[in-house]
Amino acid sequence: MSAQASPLPDQGGSARVDSWIWSVRLTRTRSAAAAACRAGHVRVNGERAKPAQPVKPGDEVRLFHEGRERIVIVQRTLTKRVGAPVAAECLIDKSPPPPTRVERAATGLRDRGAGRPTKRERRDTDALRGR
Known part of the structure; x- marks a missing residue:
């Protein structure tokens, strides 16, 4: 038996905010997520976030992207991009409707x-x- 690494790490870990935003499909590319962080469009727990800032389960991430604000709560940290059904399990979406x-x-x-x-x-x- 070979042990394969799961794309879903344990609940206690942390991940870079730009990588996490890209992993849960809030932006199309990681560089777009990093650019949003540098431009001040990403806030973690109310504070402006740099691309390398770590996020952990329970953090609130606010992203202003494509003309609308997305408000999500981190449920599970990810570092690799996953499918949409798995990504939906990793966050709680509290965004206002488009x-x-x-x-x-x-x-x-x-x-x-x-x-x-x-x-x-x-x-x-x-x-x-x-x-």
Whole structure:
């Protein structure tokens, strides 16, 4: 019998935050996860995370990616990318639901090169967003 290494390590371990985000399929590549960390789009337990920061079970990871915020709780640490069903077991997703098509279309977009918005345009945009 040969002992094969399981992609799911024991509960007590830790993993790099960029590697874990990539392993549970929140980003497409590990370099994209590391870039998100460097840009300040990743927070672990409320603090900005560097790519090499360790995460352990019970940590809250917040990731702002592709226009939406993902809030997940680490259930199990991973260092290798796994399939979607296994990845779903490694986190608890507490993210708000993604915006509907109508909500996405309602956001005011300015024409490219239109310059800085005027005070009236800013008020209209804020009213549209519900601020």
